[in-house]
Amino acid sequence: xxxxxxxxxxxxxxxxxxxxxxxxxxxxxxxxxxxxxxxxxxxxxxxxxxxxxxxxxxxxxxxxxxxxxxxxxxxxxxxxxxxxxxxxxxxxxxxxxxxxxxxxxxxxxxxxxxxxxxxxxxxxxxxxxxxxxxxxxxxxxxxxxxxxxxxxxxxxxxxxxxxxxxxxxxxxxxxxxxxxxxxxxxxxxxxxxxxxxxxxxxxxxxxxxxxxxxxxxxxxxxxxxxxxxxxxxxxxxxxxxxxxxxxxxxxxxxxxxxxxxxxxxxxxxxxxxxxxxxxxxxxxxxxxxxxxxxxxxxxxxxxxxxxxxxxxxxxxxxxxxxxxxxxxxxxxxxxxxxxxxxxxxxxxxxxxxxxxxxxxxxxxxxxxxxxxxxxxxxxxxxxxxxxxxxxxxxxxxxxxxxxxxxxxxxxxxxxxxxxxxxxxxxxxxxxxxxxxxxxxxxxxxxxxxxxxxxxxxxxxxxxxxxxxxxxxxxxxxxxxxxxxxxxxxxxxx
Ligand code: GLN
Numbered sequence: 001x002x003x004x005x006x007x008x009x010x011x012x013x014x015x016x017x018x019x020x021x022x023x024x025x026x027x028x029x030x031x032x033x034x035x036x037x038x039x040x041x042x043x044x045x046x047x048x049x050x051x052x053x054x055x056x057x058x059x060x061x062x063x064x065x066x067x068x069x070x071x072x073x074x075x076x077x078x079x080x081x082x083x084x085x086x087x088x089x090x091x092x093x094x095x096x097x098x099x100x101x102x103x104x105x106x107x108x109x110x111x112x113x114x115x116x117x118x119x120x121x122x123x124x125x126x127x128x129x130x131x132x133x134x135x136x137x138x139x140x141x142x143x144x145x146x147x148x149x150x151x152x153x154x155x156x157x158x159x160x161x162x163x164x165x166x167x168x169x170x171x172x173x174x175x176x177x178x179x180x181x182x183x184x185x186x187x188x189x190x191x192x193x194x195x196x197x198x199x200x201x202x203x204x205x206x207x208x209x210x211x212x213x214x215x216x217x218x219x220x221x222x223x224x225x226x227x228x229x230x231x232x233x234x235x236x237x238x239x240x241x242x243x244x245x246x247x248x249x250x251x252x253x254x255x256x257x258x259x260x261x262x263x264x265x266x267x268x269x270x271x272x273x274x275x276x277x278x279x280x281x282x283x284x285x286x287x288x289x290x291x292x293x294x295x296x297x298x299x300x301x302x303x304x305x306x307x308x309x310x311x312x313x314x315x316x317x318x319x320x321x322x323x324x325x326x327x328x329x330x331x332x333x334x335x336x337x338x339x340x341x342x343x344x345x346x347x348x349x350x351x352x353x354x355x356x357x358x359x360x361x362x363x364x365x366x367x368x369x370x371x372x373x374x375x376x377x378x379x380x381x382x383x384x385x386x387x388x389x390x391x392x393x394x395x396x397x398x399x400x401x402x403x404x405x406x407x408x409x410x411x412x413x414x415x416x417x418x419x420x421x422x423x424x425x426x427x428x429x430x431x432x433x434x435x436x437x438x439x440x441x442x443x444x445x446x447x448x449x450x451x452x453x454x455x456x457x458x459x460x461x462x463x464x465x466x467x468x469x470x471x472x473x474x475x476x477x478x479x480x481x482x483x484x485x486x487x488x489x490x491x492x493x
Pocket of ligand 1: 127128129130157158177178180181182183210317430
């Protein structure tokens with residue numbers, strides 16, 4: 001018998017439409033898997049009742065012959081997306097028990113296309129992190145184990161619940177958000193496909209904000225085809241988000257021809273960095289060879305301002321976060337500290353924020369407030385904005401010569417939980433991904449090989465703004481050529 005929880009969306013869609021399986025049967029298989037997956041701690045909220053109801057509705061649509069691609073497909077949703085009446089707290093105690101009275105645009109789009117919600121997925125607090133160790137729900141454990149050790153590994157972050165749940169077959173696809181790498185890095189660590197669309201392609205309405213000029217939602221899937229299917233539903237032109245681009249959403253799946261003959265692929269020389277393992281370098285070279293074998297031309301390019309991307313990001317992202325997170329004051333949402341006799345409103349704000357936010361979030365708020373303060377604004381914030389323009393210009397110039405850019409997704413495979421205690425060491429995780437957010441471009445990570453320790457490694461492709469169809473097709477061609485098929489050995493449940 002086929003394991004229903006291991007199917008791709010494309011395969012499940014065909015089986016559902018052919019009435020070989022029902023949405024209810026599929027959903028029950030996943031509800032069972034989610035129950036058995038507690039050791040991974042990927043779900044922070046489980047919603048089996050909602051799932052069963054949505055599956056029933058999906059079966060009715062399937063019976064009526066009105067079934068969009070996601071009809072009856074069970075998904076997990078990152079805790080950053082507001083889901084009506086269901087806890088949405090961004091992995092933070094300050095939003096404890098917050099139940100939004102509205103649904104995010106992305107999840108509304110998914111439910112309108114018939115998808116089924118299995119629950120909410122853990123994440124680093126307010127999406128700040130690269131290891132899922134700052135969540136108020138505790139660490140998420142990767143389903144992967146290294147060959148040489150039994151240490152618990154990170155599934156990456158901040159969307160670590162999303163990557164772990166998908167890799168462990170606790171959802172058929174999941175949603176994530178990516179401000180500096182939080183979809184692509186966890187995808188690389190778990191052998192899954194993670195897509196960050198162009199900024200403005202997917203509405204941010206109803207997604208709890210971290211750094212608004214960088215945040216973008218996207219899917220985690222098993223295959224590039226599934227990524228195209230998910231993006232087709234998640235993307236929309238939205239009146240509720242004035243920065244959502246007024247560009248019609250094309251049929252991304254139709255773009256997957258696998259033909260990339262004559263395409264030009266850039267290899268940025270500045271991405272050869274210290275700390276990159278030999279294995280990573282080899283994986284990258286092999287990826288370039290595969291591109292050539294597929295008929296593409298591989299050329300060296302230069303992105304000269306790359307080295308400034310991470311420092312500039314750690315000025316701009318905290319600056320925006322300090323402003324976005326000012327709203328958590330104990331008045332409007334979630335947690336409010338207990339007050340002592342004589343405490344006034346100032347004490348209420350101070351105590352609430354001191355108790356509600358974790359250490360990393362406090363660090364970002366302090367950095368952000370500092371770089372925006374009078375006297376330092378020009379020295380830090382304005383200079384970082386100027387660097388952002390230069391980084392964007394590097395890409396504009398590169399894309400005059402090439403159609404896509406190939407890089408590793410991360411310098412190394414997944415590390416052990418607890419292994420990185422120095423914040424700077426953690427920030428280095430995003431060295432290859434953060435430039436893409438700074439320039440607002442689409443990027444995708446696909447599983448590309450295994451390390452000597454038996455852990456998955458990813459390659460990143462970066463595309464032109466709003467040309468996700470072309471980017472997905474390039475990734476599709478490379479995916480077919482690589483033929484990655486590893487899955488983690490089951491030790492949980
Ligand atoms: N790791 C980066 C940070 O902590 C990126 C996070 C993200 O993309 N949400 O800011």
